[in-house]
Amino acid sequence: MISLVVVALLSSCGGHTDERQPKAIRVTTEVASVETGQNGPSYVGIVEENEATAVSFTTMGVVKRVYVDEGQAVSRGQLLAEIDDTQARNMLSGAQAAMAQADDAMQRYGMLHDNGSLPEVQWVEIQSKVAQAKAQLEAAKKQLADCRLIAPVGGIIGKKQINAGETAMPSQAVVSILDIGTVKVKVAVPEAEVGRIAPTTHSSIKVDAIGRIYEGGHIEKGVSADALTHTYDLRINVNNRERKLLPGMVASVTFIGAGTGAAGGSVSVPLTSVQKNAGDGSLFVWTVAADSTAHRTAVAIGPTFGNRIVVTGGLTDGQRIVAQGYQKLSEGTKVIF
Numbered sequence: 001m002i003s004l005v006v007v008a009l010l011s012s013c014g015g016h017t018d019e020r021q022p023k024a025i026r027v028t029t030e031v032a033s034v035e036t037g038q039n040g041p042s043y044v045g046i047v048e049e050n051e052a053t054a055v056s057f058t059t060m061g062v063v064k065r066v067y068v069d070e071g072q073a074v075s076r077g078q079l080l081a082e083i084d085d086t087q088a089r090n091m092l093s094g095a096q097a098a099m100a101q102a103d104d105a106m107q108r109y110g111m112l113h114d115n116g117s118l119p120e121v122q123w124v125e126i127q128s129k130v131a132q133a134k135a136q137l138e139a140a141k142k143q144l145a146d147c148r149l150i151a152p153v154g155g156i157i158g159k160k161q162i163n164a165g166e167t168a169m170p171s172q173a174v175v176s177i178l179d180i181g182t183v184k185v186k187v188a189v190p191e192a193e194v195g196r197i198a199p200t201t202h203s204s205i206k207v208d209a210i211g212r213i214y215e216g217g218h219i220e221k222g223v224s225a226d227a228l229t230h231t232y233d234l235r236i237n238v239n240n241r242e243r244k245l246l247p248g249m250v251a252s253v254t255f256i257g258a259g260t261g262a263a264g265g266s267v268s269v270p271l272t273s274v275q276k277n278a279g280d281g282s283l284f285v286w287t288v289a290a291d292s293t294a295h296r297t298a299v300a301i302g303p304t305f306g307n308r309i310v311v312t313g314g315l316t317d318g319q320r321i322v323a324q325g326y327q328k329l330s331e332g333t334k335v336i337f
Contacts, residue, residue, distance in 0.1 A: 024334035027325035029288055032267040032315045045187040045205065045251040048235070049178035053153050057083060057168045058146050065164050068157050068175060073243070075154045081162075081174050085147035088140070095133070095140035102133035155179045158247070178247060183240045185216065187253050188231035194221070202256040203236055209249050214238050216253070267315050268308045270323050274301060285315070286322035286329050288337065294322060294329045 061083030068080050109126050112118040158176040162168055185205055189197065203216030215238075222233040236253065238245065273285050277296075287297040299314035315321070320337075322329065329335070 024292070024336045025325065025328050026336045027286075027288075027294075027322045027329070029320050029335075029337040030269075030323050032269065032311070032317065032319045032321055041193070041254075043187040043189060043253045043255075045185040045236070045253040047207070047238075047245050047247055047249040047251060048184045048186050049155075049158070049180050049247045050182045050184060050237075051153075051179040052158060053155070053177045053179070054173040055080060055149060055152065055175050055177060056171050056173050057081075057149055058170055059083070059143065060167065060169055061085075061147065063162055063164050063166050063168050063174075066160060066162070066174070068160070070157050070160050072157045073155070074151045074157060074177065076151055078151045079148060080151055081149040083147050083149075083168055085144055088144040088147050092137075092140040092144050095137040099133045099137045102130040106130050149174055151177060153177055153179065155181075156243070156246075180240055180243055180245065180247065183238050183245045183247070184220070184235040185238055185251050185253060187234050187236070188226070188229065189234050191225055191230045191232060194232045194234070197221070197234065197255055204254045204256060205236065205238060206252040206254075207245060207249055208252070210244050212244065214245070267317065268310050269315070269321055271309045273321060273323050273326065274299065274309055274311075275326070285311070286326045287315075288320040288322060288335055292335055292337075294326075294331070294333045294335050296331060297321075 064082045064084050066081040068074055068078075074080065105126055109118055109123065113123045155177040158178040160175050162172070162174045168174060197219065199219045199221065201219060203219070205214045205216050206212075207214070217237040217239065220235040220237070222235075225232050269285060274283055275285065276283055282298055283301060284296045284298050286294045289295055297314055297319075299311045302310035302312045322335070322337075325335075
């Protein structure tokens with residue numbers, strides 16, 4: 001009987017101990033990473049061409065024909081437009097006749113000069129006339145060539161300023177050629193935030209018009225602020241090999257890591273996951289160890305952006321933190337995630 005009572009008591013005590021063991025708490029976690037959530041605020045940007053070249057005739061004339069249209073791709077050396085070349089051709093014919101006459105005189109008087117029958121002064125004068133005729137001929141050839149407008153660079157025709165039948169003036173733009181092999185996305189950034197963006201800061205550029213997201217390249221920072229808005233113009237270089245990005249398109253620009261203001265290696269966590277120790281006021285987050293137990297980890301924080309905050313010290317890349325469900329945690333608590 002005594003043995004049975006002892007066994008029963010031991011069984012009862014053992015069962016009671018199991019019931020008192022704390023249960024694992026379900027939480028939501030995320031892995032800390034130098035790339036996690038370090039996206040700064042978004043800005044509205046406008047796509048601009050890399051360079052714009054205004055192409056014009058060097059002489060005045062009536063435009064005979066324009067061979068290109070807006071949006072058309074052109075290559076260097078391609079014929080863009082022509083003006084009436086009647087006068088230029090007449091001048092070339094006269095210059096060719098004068099050149100032929102000068103050459104003939106040179107041959108005839110050359111024989112006399114060789115025989116010593118021609119004074120040296122007269123021979124010099126004949127040589128001078130030949131040189132003048134040659135110069136006039138070259139000028140006439142150039143004037144005829146200038147009646148044809150040739151593309152100095154390759155690109156896309158941006159705007160056509162003059163049509164056939166209109167009079168083109170010297171240096172008056174006929175068309176503009178846009179270099180869009182690489183484009184620039186212009187954004188206005190407030191002065192309080194521009195210091196966080198470096199020329200090498202990574203950026204993500206979303207263009208809804210074509211449903212594409214591009215990776216931004218080198219950033220050109222303006223040094224003069226807008227007097228009214230106190231913003232600085234930044235231009236982000238974007239590779240546009242396929243030429244789908246066109247000047248004037250609207251883009252949404254996000255600078256990756258720009259909102260942190262911290263050195264490389266810092267991570268960000270949800271703002272609500274950073275807790276304050278009631279005793280000394282120090283800050284900590286709950287981290288999850290390899291055995292799925294929760295532990296307080298002291299952290300140093302940086303600036304906030306959106307619903308996240310930068311952790312500048314205390315966490316390492318790849319460390320798992322508790323993002324939700326930390327309210328019931330205590331040191332060493334088992335967690336399920």
